[in-house]
Amino acid sequence: MTGMIGTLAAATTMYGNIAALGAGLAAIGAGIGIGQIGGKAVEAIARQPEAISKIQTNMIIAAALVEGVALFAVVVAMIG
Amino acid sequence: MANGSILNSKKFKISLICAFFLILGAFPKSAISQENAKDPKEVAKAAILEHIADSHSWPVLGKTSIPLPVILYTDKGIELFSSANVKEEEVNGEPKEKVYQGEHYSYTLVNDKIKVVGSNGEVDPVATKKVWDFSITRNVVSLWMSGIILLLVFLGINSTYKKRAGKAPSGLQSWLEPLIVFVRDDVAIPNMGHKYVRFMPLLLTIFFFILINNLIGIIPFFPGGYNLTGNIAVTLTLSVIILFVVNLNGNKHYWKHIFVPNPWWLFPIMIPVEIVSIFSKPIALMIRLFANMTAGHIVALSLISLIFIFGTLWIAPVSVGFVVFMDVIEVLIAFLQAYIFTLLSSLFIGMAIEEHH
Numbered sequence: 001m002t003g004m005i006g007t008l009a010a011a012t013t014m015y016g017n018i019a020a021l022g023a024g025l026a027a028i029g030a031g032i033g034i035g036q037i038g039g040k041a042v043e044a045i046a047r048q049p050e051a052i053s054k055i056q057t058n059m060i061i062a063a064a065l066v067e068g069v070a071l072f073a074v075v076v077a078m079i080g
Numbered sequence: 081m082a083n084g085s086i087l088n089s090k091k092f093k094i095s096l097i098c099a100f101f102l103i104l105g106a107f108p109k110s111a112i113s114q115e116n117a118k119d120p121k122e123v124a125k126a127a128i129l130e131h132i133a134d135s136h137s138w139p140v141l142g143k144t145s146i147p148l149p150v151i152l153y154t155d156k157g158i159e160l161f162s163s164a165n166v167k168e169e170e171v172n173g174e175p176k177e178k179v180y181q182g183e184h185y186s187y188t189l190v191n192d193k194i195k196v197v198g199s200n201g202e203v204d205p206v207a208t209k210k211v212w213d214f215s216i217t218r219n220v221v222s223l224w225m226s227g228i229i230l231l232l233v234f235l236g237i238n239s240t241y242k243k244r245a246g247k248a249p250s251g252l253q254s255w256l257e258p259l260i261v262f263v264r265d266d267v268a269i270p271n272m273g274h275k276y277v278r279f280m281p282l283l284l285t286i287f288f289f290i291l292i293n294n295l296i297g298i299i300p301f302f303p304g305g306y307n308l309t310g311n312i313a314v315t316l317t318l319s320v321i322i323l324f325v326v327n328l329n330g331n332k333h334y335w336k337h338i339f340v341p342n343p344w345w346l347f348p349i350m351i352p353v354e355i356v357s358i359f360s361k362p363i364a365l366m367i368r369l370f371a372n373m374t375a376g377h378i379v380a381l382s383l384i385s386l387i388f389i390f391g392t393l394w395i396a397p398v399s400v401g402f403v404v405f406m407d408v409i410e411v412l413i414a415f416l417q418a419y420i421f422t423l424l425s426s427l428f429i430g431m432a433i434e435e436h437h
């Protein structure tokens with residue numbers, strides 16, 4: 001393979017572990033999920049400031065559950 | 081500023097402490113500069129994985145460590161010796177394996193696992209499979225330590241409550257009472273209704289066991305620093321306990337909900353799904369706790385080994401700053417994971433014992 005195709009092939013070789021790519025994608029999912037939870041929680045607090053402690057408790061619970069799912073993916077990436 | 085000279089001000093004291101730790105962190109660099117033949121990334125990775133895994137000796141400071149007893153049950157009888165006999169030693173800078181001649185077989189330590197050595201000096205895989213390892217490793221010692229701490233604390237406040245019945249709480253009592261009342265009022269009662277009394281000991285034990293083990297893992301020096309809840313066998317045991325408690329206490333409505341779905345024509349799909357969900361809920365509990373604790377440890381250790389990978393001293397303030405930040409987050413995560421495990425356990429138990437309404 002010579003010329004342009006050769007340089008293209010050499011430039012797009014994958015270095016490193018593909019499991020790390022999987023863990024990174026899981027981090028994207030966790031980021032989007034927890035960002036949505038946080039955003040809606042803050043909006044709810046702005047609408048009704050006296051319910052702040054209940055909203056905060058539920059937000060932390062939901063965030064821990066979403067983060068659990070992302071960590072399943074990290075564990076699979078670690079094993080693989 | 082408060083009255084008095086500048087030496088009394090809080091900012092000065094805090095910056096003095098920070099400067100002390102910063103300078104302290106500068107010293108270990110000389111430890112690894114001998115290994116310049118090896119790639120620092122590989123050395124760092126090996127060191128991190130060794131830190132997190134179980135081992136037969138307890139490192140105290142640098143290279144010194146306390147050897148722990150090895151107890152093996154072979155098919156010819158029980159063997160008991162100190163792991164100092166099989167620990168790798170450095171001979172002229174090269175690690176060399178030591179072979180220990182026990183009563184029945186000879187043993188050596190390969191990757192922190194005991195293996196049987198045959199008469200020709202090679203590891204014998206057939207004989208190794210027949211040897212069961214009941215040693216007292218770091219896991220076991222750490223488990224005993226946290227068990228002793230829990231027993232001391234809770235038997236202590238038990239006797240204090242009896243002596244001071246009716247009076248206001250004081251001392252250790254007043255420290256733990258908010259946590260215990262929190263577990264009862266915010267975790268047990270909303271999820272389990274009025275039948276919570278039977279399950280309170282279980283929930284309190286799980287909460288404080290996980291909390292103490294997580295917090296011990298964050299302490300960086302000697303008696304702390306080993307993370308028991310980052311070991312998947314321990315979290316597996318906790319979730320198996322929850323599995324048994326939920327399923328042995330399930331009443332008729334719980335089992336009916338699983339095996340007789342509402343529209344009868346959903347039968348073939350819903351039953352496998354429900355059976356899988358009986359097992360997947362404790363498995364999720366197990367992996368969530370394990371992964372959170374292990375990930376926190378790996379991140380803190382990796383940030384410190386950045387100093388060795390880059391090889392310069394000027395990375396140290398950045399690295400140490402990040403590690404302090406990560407440690408604060410880890411304390412938060414320790415509490416949070418204990419709370420989440422307890423909350424989800426009480427949720428599952430509540431679903432199993434609730435009356436039909």
